[in-house]
């Protein structure tokens with residue numbers, strides 16, 4: 001049986017993706033923010049897919065020490081179950097913010113959750129992914145375009161704009177996937193970014209302020225999260241790892257010219273410093 005890890009599995013795109021993988025016979029290690037939401041999502045999936053093989057882990061992935069903790073819990077679970085490798089890791093947890101807010105590490109929250117959490121969790125689980133020639137999938141977005149990484153002020157402390165922070169974090173998702181491929185494709189690990197499109201979820205309504213108001217209108221035009229969920233399964237079901245980086249509706253998609261090896265390396269080095277880790 002193939003085992004996958006997915007973050008942000010309690011609602012929206014992550015919930016439907018976890019359901020789809022469970023129905024396809026994968027063992028799903030699902031990460032959420034709160035125990036209550038994990039329990040709710042577990043019952044929801046089990047009601048439509050009673051045979052689902054699910055295990056739940058609840059931590060606040062915005063906080064670096066909680067990313068470490070969830071990685072430890074996943075490793076302990078794998079050891080207990082005698083599982084030595086992971087087939088895929090889907091870094092999907094994400095948030096939007098209306099103003100500058102920081103984590104306990106002092107990092108801007110969208111950058112911390114949307115990029116750094118996945119960067120750190122992937123590093124922690126890398127040995128398991130490398131054993132099986134695993135696939136890492138980042139939930140990116142079309143909004144990664146029309147922006148550059150603000151290298152001299154990556155948290156946008158000096159001049160904060162919530163949309164710029166969100167867009168930059170989604171560009172970082174693709175740069176991270178590119179960086180993983182540059183480093184590990186020869187060892188059999190492949191990474192991807194998925195653009196889910198505009199999806200009717202509550203992401204913008206989990207925060208107060210302008211984003212909440214804007215998202216109430218914007219999401220009306222969104223599709224069901226069951227639609228992008230198919231893209232993650234599609235990538236994992238290909239017998240040979242697809243060679244293209246960025247996907248939308250199960251099709252190869254063009255991406256920003258900012259997604260270069262040079263920028264990917266720069267982001268890797270910066271993120272290693274910010275997370276206090278080293279990939280090698």
Ligand SMILES: NC(=O)c1ccc[n+]([C@@H]2O[C@H](COP(=O)([O-])OP(=O)(O)OC[C@H]3O[C@@H](n4cnc5c(N)ncnc54)[C@H](OP(=O)(O)O)[C@@H]3O)[C@@H](O)[C@H]2O)c1
Pocket residue numbers: 007008009010011012013014031032033034037059060061062092093094095113114139140141142195196197198199200201202203204206222225
């Ligand atoms: N919706 C769209 O149109 C759209 C478009 C492009 C990209 N995306 C991306 O898709 C991904 C999923 O978003 P969604 O639209 O499905 O929104 P969502 O329903 O709000 O899902 C976000 C998930 O992340 C979890 N989460 C939030 N904060 C967390 C934290 N501090 N620690 C751990 N988990 C946390 C949420 O847990 P709770 O359930 O407890 O809140 C939830 O499971 C995000 O990366 C987003 O940027 C969405």
